[in-house]
Amino acid sequence: MSTTEQVQAVEGVRPSKQRGLARYVLILGGLSAFGPLSIDMYLPALPVMTSELGTSDATLQLTLSAFIVGLAIGQIVIGPLSDAIGRRKPLIAGLAIYVVASVLCALSPTAELLIASRALQAVGAAAGIVIARATVRDLFSGIAMTRFFSMLMLVNGLAPILAPIVGGQVLNFTSWRGVFVVLTVFGALLMTVAALFLPEPLPMEHRRPARFGPIMRTYGGLLRDRNFVGYALASGLLFGAVFAYIAGSSFALQDVYQLSPQQYSLVFGLNGIGIVALGQVNGRIVGRFSERALLRFGLGLASVGALGILLATSLHLSLAVVLPPLFLLVSSIGLIMPNATSLAMAEHPRTAGSASALLGVLQFLVGGLATPLVGLGGQGSAVPMAVVMAGFTLAALVAFLTLPNRR
Known part of the structure; x- marks a missing residue:
């Protein structure tokens, strides 16, 4: 079944939105892929950047932490704003910020300026991520929403596949600064496409005033919702594990296991194929199995993979033993994220922007905490990353089992 046929077969979408929904898959997928692209594309260059900028591995990993924290802050502001004035205006403004910040990253002469530019770049990228999720909630409900999030994994999964491969190839022809030039072009292209082809999905009658008091009450209500918090924490803590992989794998696989930048890119891309595959399996079987059952199974797969990585690295086993459980953990994203996102946002259609923002904040703040923890363990071993x-x-699995109502 083609992407267009899959979209048109989804139940629960407004009839007026049936035409051109494949366009939504591509555009919203591109917007939600901003995070993976901006993080993964320069990973093969991290060891080289450490040398050229005259800094330490731990300092350079702050470019990841700054980006993740910037994503969190950007989402918490842009989400409620999009509930008030619509999705398009904050989106276009955010993409413009992203383009400018990407240029600054490419020109940064020091690690400190690069860290600051990455934080600004993340604020712009946050607009794409939070508004993509909110737009899906504007258009869909129930199983249809889960299926659409699964279809977005087609595009989202391509991001971690292509980003490090493109980054590795760019390094064959230019320096690490060329990676940020590529990101600048991508941001400008997506800004143009969104401005021309993405209609406003939020009707005027569904908008809410952007006043501080109501916004805080909305966030307070979300934080008191055990279902929302449980599913958001489950996905957020899993994000932490994935960002530990993102932050540590470049050094672990290249320095400890002696992979070249191109070999590392291929390993990273293979794991991305697993995300795509399980995401599409999820879209086909959701309905036969509940979103909660699929989420539980995905977290079980992730836990088995994580424990396998920890055992293999602790015993100093070969790369051939490390890679299968790593593939299992990363691939589980294809099952976990569509179901956790749909379950978290299901009961909040009128505050989709705020719910999307808080969901993203929990995910990326936890990811921001995980990234420096990997650096504290040093780069001479893969064990800190695995721990x-x-x-x-395991914390994600505990959150899922204890917080949401089992219904």
Whole structure:
């Protein structure tokens, strides 16, 4: 079944939105892929950047932490704003910020300026991520929403596949600064496409005033919702494990296991194929199995993979033993994220922007906490990365089992 046929077969979408929904898959997928693209594309260059900028591995990893924190802050502001004035205006403004910040990243002469530019870049990227999720909630409900989030994994999964491969190839022809030039072009292209082809999905009658008091009450209500918090924490803690992988794998696989930048890119891309595959399986079987059952199964797979990585690295086993459980953990994203996102946002159609923002904040703040933890363990071993990944994955499973109502 083609993407267009899958979209048109989804139940629960407004009839007026049936035409051109494949366009939504591509545009919203591109917007939600901003985070993975902006993080993953320069990973093969991290060891080279450390040398050229005259800094330490731990300092350079702050470019990841700054980006993740910037994503969190940007979402918490842009989400309620999009509930008030619509999705398009904050989106276009955010993409413009992203383009400018990407240029600054490419020109940064020091690690400190690069860290600051990455934080600004993340604020712009946050607009794409939070508004993509909110737009899906504007258009869909129930199983249809889960299926659409699964279809977005087609595009989202391509981001971690292509980003490090493109980054590795760019390094064959230019310096690490060329990676940020590519991101600048991508941001400008997506801004143009969104401005021309993405209609406003939020009707005027569904908008809410952007006043501080109501916004805080909305966030307070979300934080008191055990279902929302449970599913958001489950996905957020799993994000922490994934960001530990993102932050540590470049050094662990290249320095410890002696992979070249191109070999590392291929390993990273193979894991991305797993995300795409499980995401599409999820879209086909949701309905036969509940979103909660699929989420539980995905977290179980992730836990098995995380414990396998920890055991393999602790015993100093070969790369051939490390890679299968790593693939299992990363691939589980294809099952976990569509179901957790749909379950978290299901009961909040009138505050989709705020719910999307808080969901993203919990995910990326936890990811921001995980990233420096990997650096604290040093770069001479893959064990610190494995310990952080296992800890966050098991915590995600505990959050899922204890917080949401089992209904």
